Amino acid sequence: MHTNQRLNVAVLGAGLIGLDLVQRVQQSPYLACRLVVGRDSRALGLRRAAELGCATSAGGAAALIDAGPFDVVFDASSAAAHHEHWAELSATGALLVDLTPSSIGTQVVPTVNGPDALTCRHINLISCGGQASIPLLHAIAQHCKAHYTELVTTVASPTAGRATRLNLDEYIDTTQNALRAFTGAETAKVLVNISPAEPPPPFRVSMTVLASGLDHRRVRAAVQAAAKKVQTSTPGFEITSCTVTEGKATVAAEVTAEGARLPRHAGNLHIINAAAVLLAEQRATSKAR
Incomplete structure (x- = not known):
């Protein structure tokens, strides 16, 4: 830990995700944002980061290495760029938290395997x-043998930036692999809807599990308990339905964003940024012990 007892943080990427990360870090008693890095000096995001009081650079990961060392680096760029960033930053000793669907690094969901993050230097938030x-889904799978899992996500079009749209294939592949890994299901399917509706809809997820041994009381209790854990870092997370029939469970949830910079419909950005900052704070408090 540094003399101010906060971990030094850098953010790679100055889009909507990166700027929200900056604000969250500035509000954290355990983290300090020392640098925001992009690749275009004319980018509006870098100007806004500077207005928030952060040092900025358009020099990419190389500039971050020159300005270091950093304890934590949040990568909010793209899946393709993240592969390059890990190659460049792996020798620095920083904890690299990947918010892109790159499929490299240890896949971490804070309320499921968060302790794994304390010993990893390269985390992928799926x-x-x-x-x-x-x-x-993990909570349901503890009470049955899941054969098939399906996830349908709906995001508002304004929250799906260029990198998100370019990374849709990676998003689907990475999320499907994670569903299989965390539930034990042989088959997983992920579908994505980018909605142009006005007003923009909230971030929604709809899940289906086909399994043997489903018990409606156990499933509902497990889902509610899991949701309460998520709500500790993402208060806008809410279960909207949970139905269990013979061999099939369906669950739906919505996430509304909170904070000054994200609109309420940007729950997709809110939940992954909340997870990233939570893991960094856990690293900070573990070092302080």
């Missing part, structure tokens, strides 16, 4: 859909 669904 996807916003993964963060919203896996706590519930």
Whole structure:
């Protein structure tokens, strides 16, 4: 830990996700944002980061290495760029928290396997859909033998930036792999809807589990308990339905965003950023012991 007892943090990427991360870090008693990095000096995001009082650079990961060392680096760029960033930053000793669907690094969902993050230097947060669904699906899978899991996510079009749209294939592949890993199901299917509706809809996830041994009381209790854990870092997380029939469970949830910079319909950004900051804070408090 540094003399101010806060971990030094850098953010790679100055889009909507990156700027929200900056604000969350500034509000944390355990973290200090020392640098925001992009690749275009004319980017509006870098100007806004500077207005928030952060040092900025358009020099990419190389500039981050020159300005270091950093304890934690949040990568809010793209899946393709993250592979390059890990290659460049792996030798620095920083904890690299990947908010892209790159599929490299240890996949972590804080309320499911958060303690794993304390010993890892490279964390992958899967996807916003993964963060919203896996706590519930994992909880269900503890009470049955899941054969098939399905996830349908609906995001408002204004929250799906260029990198998100370019990474849709990676998003689907990474989230499907994580669903299989965290539930034990042989088959997983992920579908994504980007809604142009006005007003923009909230972030929604709809899940289906086909399994033997489903008990409606156990499933509902497990889902509610898992949701309460998620709500400690994402208060806008809410179960909207939970139905269990013979061999099939369906669960739906919504996430509304909170904070000054994110609109309420940006729950997809809210939940993954909340997970990223929570893991960094856990690293900070573990070092302080």
